[in-house]
Amino acid sequence: MDRIPILDIQNLSVSFSQYVDMFRKNDLQVIKDLNLKLFEGEVVAVVGASGSGKSLLAHAILGILPYNASFSGRMSYCGEPLTQMRIEQLRGKEIVLVPQSVSYLDPLMKVGFQIRKSVNDKRSKEKMLQTLNRYGLGEEVEKLYPFELSGGMARRVLISTAVMDSPRLVIADEPTPGIHIDAAKQVLGHFRKIADDGAAVLIITHDLELAIEAADRVVVFYAGMTLEEAQASDFSDESKLSHPYTRALWRAMPQNGFRAIESIKEADL
Amino acid sequence: MSINRRKAMLVLLVLAVSFLLCILIAGVLNTDAAMKTDFTRKNQPPSLRYPFGTDWMGRDMFARTIAGLSMSIRIGLLTATISALIAFALGSAAAVMGKTVDIFIGWLIDLVMGIPHILLLMLISFACGKGFRGIVIGILCTHWMSLARVIRGEVLQLKQSGYVQVAAKLGTGRLRIVTRHMLPHLVPQFMVGLILLFPHAILHEASITFLGFGLSPEQPAIGVILSESIRYLLTGSWWLAVFPGISLSLIVILFDYIGGMARKLLDPASAHE
Amino acid sequence: MNKLMVYMFKNFIRMLLLLLFVSITAFILVSLSPIDPLQANISQTALGSLSQEQIDKLEMYWGVNEAPIERYLAWVRAFLHGDMGTSLLYRQSVASVIMQKLSNSLMLMVFAWIISGGIGFFLGILSGMNRGKIIDKLIKGYALLTASAPTFWLALLFLLVFSVWLGLFPIGLSVPIGMDAASVSLSDRLQHAILPAVTLSITGISNIVLHTREKMIDVLESEYVLFAVARGEKRWEIFRHHGLRNILLPAITLQFASISEIFGGSILVEQVFSYPGLGQAVVTAGLGGDIPLLLGITVISAAIVFAGNFIADILYGIVDPRIRKGARS
Numbered sequence: 001m002d003r004i005p006i007l008d009i010q011n012l013s014v015s016f017s018q019y020v021d022m023f024r025k026n027d028l029q030v031i032k033d034l035n036l037k038l039f040e041g042e043v044v045a046v047v048g049a050s051g052s053g054k055s056l057l058a059h060a061i062l063g064i065l066p067y068n069a070s071f072s073g074r075m076s077y078c079g080e081p082l083t084q085m086r087i088e089q090l091r092g093k094e095i096v097l098v099p100q101s102v103s104y105l106d107p108l109m110k111v112g113f114q115i116r117k118s119v120n121d122k123r124s125k126e127k128m129l130q131t132l133n134r135y136g137l138g139e140e141v142e143k144l145y146p147f148e149l150s151g152g153m154a155r156r157v158l159i160s161t162a163v164m165d166s167p168r169l170v171i172a173d174e175p176t177p178g179i180h181i182d183a184a185k186q187v188l189g190h191f192r193k194i195a196d197d198g199a200a201v202l203i204i205t206h207d208l209e210l211a212i213e214a215a216d217r218v219v220v221f222y223a224g225m226t227l228e229e230a231q232a233s234d235f236s237d238e239s240k241l242s243h244p245y246t247r248a249l250w251r252a253m254p255q256n257g258f259r260a261i262e263s264i265k266e267a268d269l
Numbered sequence: 270m271s272i273n274r275r276k277a278m279l280v281l282l283v284l285a286v287s288f289l290l291c292i293l294i295a296g297v298l299n300t301d302a303a304m305k306t307d308f309t310r311k312n313q314p315p316s317l318r319y320p321f322g323t324d325w326m327g328r329d330m331f332a333r334t335i336a337g338l339s340m341s342i343r344i345g346l347l348t349a350t351i352s353a354l355i356a357f358a359l360g361s362a363a364a365v366m367g368k369t370v371d372i373f374i375g376w377l378i379d380l381v382m383g384i385p386h387i388l389l390l391m392l393i394s395f396a397c398g399k400g401f402r403g404i405v406i407g408i409l410c411t412h413w414m415s416l417a418r419v420i421r422g423e424v425l426q427l428k429q430s431g432y433v434q435v436a437a438k439l440g441t442g443r444l445r446i447v448t449r450h451m452l453p454h455l456v457p458q459f460m461v462g463l464i465l466l467f468p469h470a471i472l473h474e475a476s477i478t479f480l481g482f483g484l485s486p487e488q489p490a491i492g493v494i495l496s497e498s499i500r501y502l503l504t505g506s507w508w509l510a511v512f513p514g515i516s517l518s519l520i521v522i523l524f525d526y527i528g529g530m531a532r533k534l535l536d537p538a539s540a541h542e
Numbered sequence: 543m544n545k546l547m548v549y550m551f552k553n554f555i556r557m558l559l560l561l562l563f564v565s566i567t568a569f570i571l572v573s574l575s576p577i578d579p580l581q582a583n584i585s586q587t588a589l590g591s592l593s594q595e596q597i598d599k600l601e602m603y604w605g606v607n608e609a610p611i612e613r614y615l616a617w618v619r620a621f622l623h624g625d626m627g628t629s630l631l632y633r634q635s636v637a638s639v640i641m642q643k644l645s646n647s648l649m650l651m652v653f654a655w656i657i658s659g660g661i662g663f664f665l666g667i668l669s670g671m672n673r674g675k676i677i678d679k680l681i682k683g684y685a686l687l688t689a690s691a692p693t694f695w696l697a698l699l700f701l702l703v704f705s706v707w708l709g710l711f712p713i714g715l716s717v718p719i720g721m722d723a724a725s726v727s728l729s730d731r732l733q734h735a736i737l738p739a740v741t742l743s744i745t746g747i748s749n750i751v752l753h754t755r756e757k758m759i760d761v762l763e764s765e766y767v768l769f770a771v772a773r774g775e776k777r778w779e780i781f782r783h784h785g786l787r788n789i790l791l792p793a794i795t796l797q798f799a800s801i802s803e804i805f806g807g808s809i810l811v812e813q814v815f816s817y818p819g820l821g822q823a824v825v826t827a828g829l830g831g832d833i834p835l836l837l838g839i840t841v842i843s844a845a846i847v848f849a850g851n852f853i854a855d856i857l858y859g860i861v862d863p864r865i866r867k868g869a870r871s
Binding site for chain 2: 560561563564567568570571572574575576686687689690691692693694695698699701702706802803805806807809810813814824825828829831836839840843844847848851
């Protein structure tokens, strides 16, 4: 492929320094040598178990890692290196985040203001109303506070915050946490639509089944390492999957027999 | 073994605690020097021999200050420890003994907080006929609230935490749940809360004594020293007020510092530094 | 709006009940005292200068034969009719002593309350927004230092430096205790008030700074601020859009909770500067066994503290949409 990827991540590692007991300090690597390419119009899902440091991937790309975390590796955006300075210019405009829950919204600010980033001109207001409309939300949602949103509304409000600026790269952190399968499919449909409009979408999720359904490619992530990168279609056939963990995951899916995952030891990986 | 912040903190912690212990012991051993009057050395400004000067009765202010600080630390130790225990008892009672007890303790906290601390201390001291007993009871009654709230919150959180509920479902005995699963989380909170009670207790003791409701004028307490100093400020004996005050502030800062360090060492959230 | 009214009403009732409990507690405490009020005062203050009627009235109040509960009920009944009894030391009605002293103290307290609240809020935000930088360390250092020094000692230092050494302000001690407030000129009063008011403000700032700083850091570490950063909002925008908004609620609580502390501080500061305010009166009452005055001041000060809390609760209800719309109470 000679197209330039929108996002190209090479050998990304993220680590934390922390105290393992009272007086011993250690570096804990949460992401090891991750490689990922995202092209225009593509939805890529990164699948990993809860607590596997998936969110940190989003935070690393957006340059918002906590102060005790550090990363190495190279990231580039549309062919240019994505430095901290560059991402500070791009985030919120070309690169946007769809956060995982309503707690990422200011509890004391009306939803409308938050969707349009507190900008109060007429154009932003119109754009916001269009966006609300696009996701089937009424105008009255603008006047609500985050605590008044139902789960499904909150999801759509969070997505609305992302599409206000016609982004080129959308990073969705766990967009379907514990919601009903139909609702989840609908949410993922929204991301498909965003990709079809010309953006690249990176979905970070723990749900392999939904990932296969919604994404073009799926990256399986375990204990910080990339185990498998495959086209979503490859998941229809167990033999096309290379890693035993992925195969185990695959077998655990309902339509494939629902067999339990045998415990995987670090040594098997 | 590299030197990281936590190890450095431990060294400072040990130093600070030993410094306080030294003052405590020096004050106890040296009460006579603090009380000894000598009219041949009245009103002397600070010198090498009398670093804090002498007062109008020729008493060595350095010895008096040390004795006063020692007294402050002793009262602090006594009241902070018992206050912390009261806080622990009431806080956990509010969390585990049902809604009525919880509401009652909530009201009790609001009630005590409703009267300005100094005023309540004065009232209690008045009720006890002033003196040492009044101070101790007063401080005990007025310093438990915030730690009790912390303990209550912590216990409630622990009660609802997954592993305690699982342990309960697995049939683990109540006592075992408390000792194995709850105390290890509560003890650090308790210790930090206890240490951070010191500064308040010490400052309040000095204040109430200063006002004339606390320790009797015969005792070399910092509050007494400072209260007496007012009369002599006009005649130029500034050292009577300056050094004892600085010393007391230093002790308070040290306790605050120790509490802060203990919190950082014991708090799991500060592991990510 | 209805939910807000219910919320206010509940808080109001709670306040009244708490005030009742405070009066009971205070009454029990003064009754416990081994110092018999009448005996102590008859021996301490000149008995002869009390008229027979006053003594009779006192005996009616503190009648040794009556049960404490009856005495309390009598006291409450009189209190509700505006009669707080007669001060043994000032030989005036407690109400008029309190009015007089309170007006002096209010000048100090309101000044200190506004100054310490304003400056403390500003410095706390500045410190929290610049966490770990030099300005944060300076502000924090200042706050810890003033919080660690006893209030009355700071007052003594100020007295020493500004009155004794520099001679800028009168030395409080020269004002006769119990001087009639009306006979003092306004400029005189102001001159006497400046130093105590400044001292009280300075000691009040530290607490507000440290708490505001902590809350500001909490806000900055919140997920919604992280998201705002991820959306490209700059520091100043984040402060304007989210920081100020979210720091306001804790600031209201803090500001009104500080009334109690300022009240406590004023007792110490007035004592050092011999300022003829409520604080000095309560110390005099406590030391001299003037029980009616002691009780009166306790109840009034608790009423002020609770009123402060109540106002804070109302403001909270108005500002916080979660309470306004009844999501939680």
